[in-house]
Amino acid sequence: MDIAKTASDWARFELHSAAVFIAFGLAFALAGLGFRQLGTTDMARAYVVPMLVAGGLLLILGMGLFFPAQARLATVPTALRGDPAGFVAAEIARTDKVLNDYRIAVFRVFPAIIALCAMAIPFLDGPLWRASLITAIAMFTVLILVDSNANGRLGAYRAQLSLAEGFRHP
Numbered sequence: 001m002d003i004a005k006t007a008s009d010w011a012r013f014e015l016h017s018a019a020v021f022i023a024f025g026l027a028f029a030l031a032g033l034g035f036r037q038l039g040t041t042d043m044a045r046a047y048v049v050p051m052l053v054a055g056g057l058l059l060i061l062g063m064g065l066f067f068p069a070q071a072r073l074a075t076v077p078t079a080l081r082g083d084p085a086g087f088v089a090a091e092i093a094r095t096d097k098v099l100n101d102y103r104i105a106v107f108r109v110f111p112a113i114i115a116l117c118a119m120a121i122p123f124l125d126g127p128l129w130r131a132s133l134i135t136a137i138a139m140f141t142v143l144i145l146v147d148s149n150a151n152g153r154l155g156a157y158r159a160q161l162s163l164a165e166g167f168r169h170p
Contacts, residue, residue, distance in 0.1 A: 003080060003084065003087070003088060003161075003164050004076055004077055004080050006157065006160050006161070006164075007076045007080070007087075007091060008073060008076050008077075010153070010154075010157045011069050011070075011072045011073035011076060012073065013150070013153050014065060014069035014072070014150075015066060015069045015070060015073070017065060017146055017147075017149070017150050018062045018063070018065035018066035018069060019062070019066070020062075020146050021058050021059075021061050021062030021065065021142075021146060022058070022059060022062035022063065022066070023062075024058050024062075024142045024146075025054075025055045025056070025057070025058030025059035025060075025061070025062055026055065026059070027055070028051050028052075028054045028055030028058060028135075028138075028139070029051070029052055029055030029056065029059070030055075031047070031051045031055075032047065032048050032049070032050075032051030032052035032054075032055060033048075033052070035047040035048050035051060036048045042127045043127045043130070043131065045127075046126075046127035046128045046130070046131035046132075047131040047134075047135065049128075049132075050128075050131050050132040050134075050135035050136070051131075051135055053135075054135050054136070054138070054139040057139065058139065058142065088161055088164055091161050092158065092161050092162065095154055095157060095158040095161065096158070098154060099151065099154055099155065099158065102147060102148075102150070102151040102154070105147075106143065106144055106147040106148060106151065107148075107151075110140045110143055110144050111144070113136070113140055114136075114137050114140050114141065114144075117133040117134075117136045117137045117140075118133075118137060120133055121133050121134070
């Protein structure tokens with residue numbers, strides 16, 4: 001098993017996830033700007049700020065994932081040459097922590113937030129409230145879609161790391 005290739009592939013997948021967040025962030029921001037330019041009703045104009053905020057948050061998230069993943073991709077060969085067993089142990093610990101974070105945030109907290117937003121829509125009458133709640137539902141849905149995919153890939157990466165725990169680099 002080639003640990004360097006496996007770890008590098010995982011870092012590349014993280015780069016792809018970051019790019020997807022950046023793309024959705026841009027899409028939300030462009031939608032907000034579109035509502036600003038073309039919105040003629042109160043409801044359409046109410047989407048401007050929530051869409052720009054959600055777009056900004058997704059862009060920040062994407063950039064926050066992109067740069068560390070890029071740095072990790074560059075340091076994998078060096079870290080693996082220095083202490084292969086330590087690298088594998090550190091990666092296993094990191095993946096376990098991230099998988100636990102996904103289990104809590106992506107599969108429990110985010111769906112609860114979506115449910116709360118959906119239940120609040122009928123009770124909050126103002127256009128800004130409704131636009132904000134609908135935008136929040138859309139943003140958290142994007143987070144769940146991208147992160148559930150990343151969770152599956154991370155689980156597979158963790159399984160490959162488990163097979164390599166006794167790995168000794170030549």
